[in-house]
Amino acid sequence: MNPTPLASEIYRPAPLAGPVLLRALTLGLRLLPPELAHHLALAALALAGRVHLGRLLLPRLLPPPPPMPLQLGDLMFINRVGLAAGYDKNAVALEGLALLGFGHIEVGTITPQPQPGNQKPRVFRRLRQGALINRMGFPSLGAAVVARRLQRYRLGHPLGTPPLLAVNIGKNKQTPLAEAASDYALAATQLAPYADLLVINVSSPNTPELRALQTPEHLARILQATRVAARTAAGRDLPVWVKLAPDLDGDDLSIIVKQLCADGLVLTNTTVARPTELDRGDQAGGLSGWPLAQRALAVQSQVINQGCNLPVIASGGVVGPVQAVERLRGGASLVQLWTGLVLRGPALIGLVGRALADVEGQHD
Numbered sequence: 001m002n003p004t005p006l007a008s009e010i011y012r013p014a015p016l017a018g019p020v021l022l023r024a025l026t027l028g029l030r031l032l033p034p035e036l037a038h039h040l041a042l043a044a045l046a047l048a049g050r051v052h053l054g055r056l057l058l059p060r061l062l063p064p065p066p067p068m069p070l071q072l073g074d075l076m077f078i079n080r081v082g083l084a085a086g087y088d089k090n091a092v093a094l095e096g097l098a099l100l101g102f103g104h105i106e107v108g109t110i111t112p113q114p115q116p117g118n119q120k121p122r123v124f125r126r127l128r129q130g131a132l133i134n135r136m137g138f139p140s141l142g143a144a145v146v147a148r149r150l151q152r153y154r155l156g157h158p159l160g161t162p163p164l165l166a167v168n169i170g171k172n173k174q175t176p177l178a179e180a181a182s183d184y185a186l187a188a189t190q191l192a193p194y195a196d197l198l199v200i201n202v203s204s205p206n207t208p209e210l211r212a213l214q215t216p217e218h219l220a221r222i223l224q225a226t227r228v229a230a231r232t233a234a235g236r237d238l239p240v241w242v243k244l245a246p247d248l249d250g251d252d253l254s255i256i257v258k259q260l261c262a263d264g265l266v267l268t269n270t271t272v273a274r275p276t277e278l279d280r281g282d283q284a285g286g287l288s289g290w291p292l293a294q295r296a297l298a299v300q301s302q303v304i305n306q307g308c309n310l311p312v313i314a315s316g317g318v319v320g321p322v323q324a325v326e327r328l329r330g331g332a333s334l335v336q337l338w339t340g341l342v343l344r345g346p347a348l349i350g351l352v353g354r355a356l357a358d359v360e361g362q363h364d
């Protein structure tokens, strides 16, 4: 069974949202190379989180989503809108990101040892298609450095307080697949004490062979090793979610999901496929944003229709309220944003949160 084709409709750019100042800043950032723009955005958020004026102004400029609580196991999410992994890989701007009103933030991917990632340039905007292409390859300061940052962050934000912190872990590039489980366990040992939950990333297309770990056998070993390491290090059982690729063959996906003993699924990561309007000879890497929406939704529907009762966290192509509502109506518990934040600016968080709350209100 082949994966669903990518969206064939043309992306109709939605206007930037939010106050003029933030719209101007978002437009200004587009004049810079994508990775530099991203680092500046993170630096601005880190600063806003540190200074009194920032802490006062940000929530006023960007009203957070209304409360829309959801209990998943022991975790209480205050709303359904989260930040997807890869935005703050090294936990540099958590204080500022927390001010934006997310119900959860997925930090990482963090590898056990530091590594530089792929050569730059490695992020490319495709704004006319509503997309990004990235081949970052897990640049990471390593689990020990990030753990120290999380420890500091936790002084003001205890475990269990909003936004919940999901910590996404991966393997180092040099680690052979046969030893992958010990990489996840090493990262879990360092990071679990500060995490509300862990996410196993076996779906990034930019670490050679990583996606080959998406088999029941590999995943069983990785989950077992991660759970044991996390329990030993943190002294409690943490929920462990698994993030899957949108490019899995349908039959393989069905077998994986049937046998998976995870606590949740993040569906999906970026795709290596390309829609027709993007040149197939375009940059290598994972494609995110609008063209991915239809396929990510199809993966979610397949998983839910096969009777899987794990909570689904919708990632992939949620570039506006329409896709967010579609994913929740389709059975997802939460949605995550990444490319949409580049396309629409940070006001998207509130827009999506309000749309989801409105839909819920209609059912009351």
Ligand SMILES: Cc1cc2nc3c(=O)[nH]c(=O)nc-3n(C[C@H](O)[C@H](O)[C@H](O)COP(=O)(O)O)c2cc1C
Pocket: 084, 085, 086, 087, 089, 108, 109, 123, 132, 134, 136, 138, 168, 201, 204, 243, 268, 269, 270, 288, 289, 290, 292, 315, 316, 317, 318, 319, 336, 337, 338, 339, 340
């Ligand atoms: C520049 C960039 C870096 C990313 N890095 C990671 C990562 O380190 N780990 C991960 O699990 N996903 C990573 N992702 C994937 C996102 O978390 C998300 O799953 C994907 O972009 C699809 O969502 P979107 O269409 O809303 O962007 C990255 C995405 C982008 C655009």
